Amino acid sequence: METTVGIETGQSRPAPTLEMVAALAGVSRATVSRVVNGSTSVAPELAQSVEQAVRALNYVPNRAARTLASRRTYTITLLVPESTSKVFADPFFATVVEGVAKYLNSTEYMLNMVTSSEADPGKTQRYLMGGNVDGVLVVSHHSGDHSWEHLNDALPIVFAGRPLLNASDSYYVEVDNEEGALAAVQHLITTGRRNIATIAGPQDMPPGVDRLAGWRSGLAAAGLDDALVEYGDFTVASGEAAMRRLLARGKPLDGLFAANDQMAAGAHAVIQEHGLRIPEDIAVVGFDDDLFATSVSPALTTVHHPISDLGEKMAHMLVELIEGRPAHRVCRLPTSLVVRESA
Amino acid sequence: METTVGIETGQSRPAPTLEMVAALAGVSRATVSRVVNGSTSVAPELAQSVEQAVRALNYVPNRAARTLASRRTYTITLLVPESTSKVFADPFFATVVEGVAKYLNSTEYMLNMVTSSEADPGKTQRYLMGGNVDGVLVVSHHSGDHSWEHLNDALPIVFAGRPLLNASDSYYVEVDNEEGALAAVQHLITTGRRNIATIAGPQDMPPGVDRLAGWRSGLAAAGLDDALVEYGDFTVASGEAAMRRLLARGKPLDGLFAANDQMAAGAHAVIQEHGLRIPEDIAVVGFDDDLFATSVSPALTTVHHPISDLGEKMAHMLVELIEGRPAHRVCRLPTSLVVRESA
DNA sequence: TTGTATGCGTTATCAG
DNA sequence: CTGATAACGCATACAA
Numbered sequence: 001m002e003t004t005v006g007i008e009t010g011q012s013r014p015a016p017t018l019e020m021v022a023a024l025a026g027v028s029r030a031t032v033s034r035v036v037n038g039s040t041s042v043a044p045e046l047a048q049s050v051e052q053a054v055r056a057l058n059y060v061p062n063r064a065a066r067t068l069a070s071r072r073t074y075t076i077t078l079l080v081p082e083s084t085s086k087v088f089a090d091p092f093f094a095t096v097v098e099g100v101a102k103y104l105n106s107t108e109y110m111l112n113m114v115t116s117s118e119a120d121p122g123k124t125q126r127y128l129m130g131g132n133v134d135g136v137l138v139v140s141h142h143s144g145d146h147s148w149e150h151l152n153d154a155l156p157i158v159f160a161g162r163p164l165l166n167a168s169d170s171y172y173v174e175v176d177n178e179e180g181a182l183a184a185v186q187h188l189i190t191t192g193r194r195n196i197a198t199i200a201g202p203q204d205m206p207p208g209v210d211r212l213a214g215w216r217s218g219l220a221a222a223g224l225d226d227a228l229v230e231y232g233d234f235t236v237a238s239g240e241a242a243m244r245r246l247l248a249r250g251k252p253l254d255g256l257f258a259a260n261d262q263m264a265a266g267a268h269a270v271i272q273e274h275g276l277r278i279p280e281d282i283a284v285v286g287f288d289d290d291l292f293a294t295s296v297s298p299a300l301t302t303v304h305h306p307i308s309d310l311g312e313k314m315a316h317m318l319v320e321l322i323e324g325r326p327a328h329r330v331c332r333l334p335t336s337l338v339v340r341e342s343a
Numbered sequence: 344m345e346t347t348v349g350i351e352t353g354q355s356r357p358a359p360t361l362e363m364v365a366a367l368a369g370v371s372r373a374t375v376s377r378v379v380n381g382s383t384s385v386a387p388e389l390a391q392s393v394e395q396a397v398r399a400l401n402y403v404p405n406r407a408a409r410t411l412a413s414r415r416t417y418t419i420t421l422l423v424p425e426s427t428s429k430v431f432a433d434p435f436f437a438t439v440v441e442g443v444a445k446y447l448n449s450t451e452y453m454l455n456m457v458t459s460s461e462a463d464p465g466k467t468q469r470y471l472m473g474g475n476v477d478g479v480l481v482v483s484h485h486s487g488d489h490s491w492e493h494l495n496d497a498l499p500i501v502f503a504g505r506p507l508l509n510a511s512d513s514y515y516v517e518v519d520n521e522e523g524a525l526a527a528v529q530h531l532i533t534t535g536r537r538n539i540a541t542i543a544g545p546q547d548m549p550p551g552v553d554r555l556a557g558w559r560s561g562l563a564a565a566g567l568d569d570a571l572v573e574y575g576d577f578t579v580a581s582g583e584a585a586m587r588r589l590l591a592r593g594k595p596l597d598g599l600f601a602a603n604d605q606m607a608a609g610a611h612a613v614i615q616e617h618g619l620r621i622p623e624d625i626a627v628v629g630f631d632d633d634l635f636a637t638s639v640s641p642a643l644t645t646v647h648h649p650i651s652d653l654g655e656k657m658a659h660m661l662v663e664l665i666e667g668r669p670a671h672r673v674c675r676l677p678t679s680l681v682v683r684e685s686a
Numbered sequence: 687t688t689g690t691a692t693g694c695g696t697t698a699t700c701a702g
Numbered sequence: 703c704t705g706a707t708a709a710c711g712c713a714t715a716c717a718a
Contacts, residue, residue, distance in 0.1 A: 015474040017711060028689045033713060041687060060473040064410035065711030068694045073407065094437070101456075112453055113444075130403040131358045360695055371705045376697065384703060408695030411710045 016057040025053035036061060075110040076318055077133050079124075081140040091290060092307060096139055096160060099311020107319060109134070129154055135318045138163075156321035158314045162206040162330070171321065173313045173331040177207050177287075180303035180335035181214025184257045184285040187301070187337055189222050193255030193283055197228030199242040199267060201259040208234075211259040211287060228253060232263045236292075239266025247274060255343070256284040261292040261302055268296045268342075283343035298341030306333050359400040368396035379404060419447075419661055420476050421456045422467075424483040434633065435650060439482055439503060442654020450662060452477070472497055478661045481506075499664035501657045505549040505673070514664065516656045516674040520550050520630075523646040523678035524557025527600045527628040530644070530680055532565050536598030536626055540571030542585040542610060544602040551577075554602040554630060571596060575606045579635075582609025590617060597625055598686070604629040604636045604645055611639045611685075626686035641684030649676050 018036075022029045027046055034042050035050045053059070067073050078100060080093060097113070104111050112133075114124055128136060135156040159172035188196050198215045201208030212229070219226040230245045232238030239258060243266065246253060256271075258264035264286030271282050278284055278298055286293055286302035293300040313331050320327040361379075365372045370389055377385045378393045396402070410416050421443060423436060440456070447454050455476075457467055471479060478499040502515035531539050541558045544551030555572070562569045573588045575581030582601060586609065589596065599614075601607035607629030614625055621627055621641055629636055629645035636643040656674050663670040 015472070018713095019711080029712080030689060030714080031687090034688090037713085043687065046688085058469060060469045060475075062411075062473070062711050063475050064407045064416065065694090066713075067407035068405075068411055068696090069711075069713040071694075071713095110455055112455060126401060126403040129358065130405070132406050361697095362695075372696080373698085373705060373707095374703090377704090380697085386703065389704085405695050408710090409697075411712090412695075412697035414697090414710075 015062070016059045018059075018061070021050065021053045021057055021059050024057065025050045071131070073132060073134050074108050075112055075133055076104075076135045076137060076315070076322070077128065078111060078113045078137045078139065079128075080113060080115050093139060095307040096311040096314075099308035099313075100137060100315045101311075102308070103312040103315040103319075109315075109319060111315075135322045137314050137318060156318060158318045158321070160310060160314060164204070164206070167206075169329075171317060171327065171329050173310055173317060173333065174206070175305050175310065175335055176332045177210035177335075178214040178217070180287060180305075180337075181211040181257065181259075182218045183214075183335065183337045184287065184303050185215050185218030187339070188255040188257065188283055188285060188343060189218065189224070191283060191343065194224060195228070195252040196224060196255035196257065197230070197246050197253050199239055199246070199256065199258040199263045200229055200231050201234050201263075203231070208259060215257050227251075232259070232266075234260050234262060236262045236266040239263030240270050241266075243267035243270040247271075254282055256282055258284065258286050261286040261288045261290050261300060264300055264302070264342075265292045265296045268300075279341065279343050285337075285343045289338050293338070293340070296342075301340045301343040302338055304336045304338050306335070309333055358405070359402045360405070361402070364393065364396045364400055364402050367400060368393045414474070416475060416477050417451050418453045418455060418476050419478045419480060419658070419665070420471065421454060421480045421482065422471075423456060423458050436482060438650040439654040439657070442651035442656075443480060443658045444654075445651070446655040446658035446662075452658075452662060454658075478665045480657050480661060499661060501661045501664070503653060503657060507547070507549070510549075512672075514660060514670065514672050516653055516660060516676065517549070518648050518653065518678055519675045520553035520678075521557035521560070523630060523648075523680075524554040524600065524602075525561045526557075526678065526680045527630065527646050528558050528561030530682070531598040531600065531626055531628060531686060532561065532567070534626060534686065537567060538571070538595040539567060539598035539600065540573070540589050540596050542582055542589070542599065542601040542606045543572055543574050544577050544606075546574070551602060558600050570594075575602070575609075577603050577605060579605045579609040582606030583613050584609075586610035586613040590614075599625055599627040601627065601629050604631045604633050604643060607643055607645070607685075608635045608639045611643075622684065622686050628680075628686045632681050636681070636683070639685075644683045644686040645681055647679045647681050649678070652676055 018029050018032050022032045032050050035047045139160040161174045163170050200212040216226050230242035232242045286300045289302045289304040293302045317327050361372050361375050365375045375393050378390045482503040504517045506513050543555040546552050559569050573585035575585045629643045632645045632647040636645045660670050
């Protein structure tokens with residue numbers, strides 16, 4: 001764009017076509033197509049002149065034509081359950097999108113989001129099955145949405161987190177919840193805690209059960225008791241309630257692992273409200289490393305959940321699938337413990 | 344989708360085409376195309392049978408083919424200056440996107456975002472000029488990005504907020520900053536304030552100058568003095584600094600209008616730090632009604648900035664432009680005063 | 687390795 | 703008002 005475009009016609013000239021490039025380079029359209037698509041079987045000299053012509057004309061392939069001819073759309077859709085407004089309000093979604101976009105930027109694929117709760121329920125169905133998309137990313141964590149179910153084998157799908165149904169034959173990427181929880185417990189043990197409780201998540205959600213399992217295995221490895229379990233639903237309020245129940249048991253308690261930061265925040269408040277100090281009296285470790293971790297005082301020691309990486313990995317897997325390359329069915333992302341003041 | 348898809352071939356059958364619908368309905372492809380696109384000139388009976396066939400086959404037009412034939416992409420892009428990650432972190436962008444998506448859901452258009460700061464600078468250029476898009480929405484508020492400049496008249500463009508350059512021949516939608524500021528000042532006056540200061544925004548940004556103008560006109564209408572002006576750059580820190588300068592003048596001051604909530608929050612802190620009460624000693628009104636408005640105590644009385652509406656309106660205008668319908672060059676959205684505790 | 691010819695699913699032009 | 707038919711820009715068997 002080193003030349004000014006001026007005011008000329010007011011109508012820009014039509015975009016250069018493959019044919020124009022072919023003419024300029026003195027080859028056939030097929031050859032241009034080959035070099036543009038990186039086919040190896042083309043003479044270096046011809047390739048050169050084609051590339052020159054491409055630059056000279058500032059040629060860029062017409063997406064629609066390419067799609068129509070190749071039956072590939074080069075677009076993948078991110079299927080989310082909530083309404084568009086809620087998606088952007090939810091930092092988890094936003095961060096997943098960020099990761100997806102980051103990876104896709106290095107490819108030819110475009111991303112488009114469709115929220116399945118939109119007006120016409122069948123519309124999403126038809127759109128996805130209508131050959132408008134090469135693959136789909138599903139981020140329907142905790143939601144009754146199953147618009148992807150009928151996709152069956154029509155399209156490659158990658159899930160964010162282990163899906164509740166058909167986990168055994170689905171492609172998905174998840175954080176290593178169990179390992180993360182284990183690390184949290186080990187930290188607690190290492191720092192001298194012996195009576196370690198947990199506020200677990202819902203047991204009908206993979207993260208809920210896996211994090212509880214991690215807590216259990218950590219305790220078992222150290223020969224400690226695993227009786228101090230209360231359940232919450234990942235909300236602050238449920239964390240408060242669970243903490244009250246834990247305290248009400250009247251058993252010794254000097255360490256707490258909450259299955260997510262929101263519940264940890266709730267527990268935080270209750271602990272302090274009871275005149276107990278954190279971490280002196282009760283050390284607490286959360287999970288996720290989200291906004292709640294740093295908004296409480298003392299700041300939460302917690303297990304970092306690499307959400308952006310998760311998005312990146314999902315996109316990567318999906319593209320591999322689309323392009324017919326083999327891909328591992330499940331990708332488990334490592335976590336890391338972030339030590340702050342609470343433990 | 345009332346029938347189970349089963350395990351059959353593993354490969355779903357090809358999407359139904361216009362031709363198949365035509366065959367089933369016993370008409371020509373052209374006719375099908377007409378009813379699908381809502382052309383009036385088609386016999387009601389034929390239209391009916393076509394519609395039946397469409398439903399029966401669950402037909403959905405192939406986007407690529409339609410685009411190729413009609414030279415229209417049904418895609419609009421949202422051009423943002425920041426990196427993808429920052430976009431999602433910024434509530435303003437997120438909310439604009441929400442509004443845009445909301446409107447677009449009622450149309451056939453798809454939205455795709457391109458962040459101009461991506462890798463190849465010319466890539467965005469080529470993409471936009473390459474006939475891949477019907478129009479663009481620019482949300483480059485306060486940023487040195489001008490990747491849209493070379494778009495010239497190639498594509499319809501709608502800006503978020505009055506653009507600094509070429510404001511006289513650009514299409515844009517903005518909130519009525521002056522009116523909002525005026526309402527803020529009037530509220531202050533109505534509640535008995537007489538010595539009303541302002542912390543204005545940067546004077547090289549439209550919202551900065553318009554909000555200052557609104558404050559001035561409110562004061563003028565009431566015959567009050569407009570000498571108490573200090574400037575900030577819309578950050579909390581600048582609000583604090585400006586408030587200190589205001590207080591240091593030693594003049595009577597019982598009311599403050601800050602050009603945005605962040606600066607108001609900064610002023611808040613300084614006022615209280617000086618042992619002054621809000622609103623008893625100094626009543627303060629902000630602008631934007633964002634997170635900062637409710638995160639300070641006492642909560643901020645402020646001018647609501649309808650960001651989602653702004654996104655909606657932008658999308659609406661752009662679609663009108665694309666479809667060749669006349670559109671007003673500028674759309675000014677009304678604001679509303681949200682009265683909380685600070686004034 | 688290169689070119690030729692055909693088809694992708696729609697829209698649009700033009701007769702009828 | 704309706705139906706042939708020619709683009710639309712590219713990929714890809716197939717032939718050379």
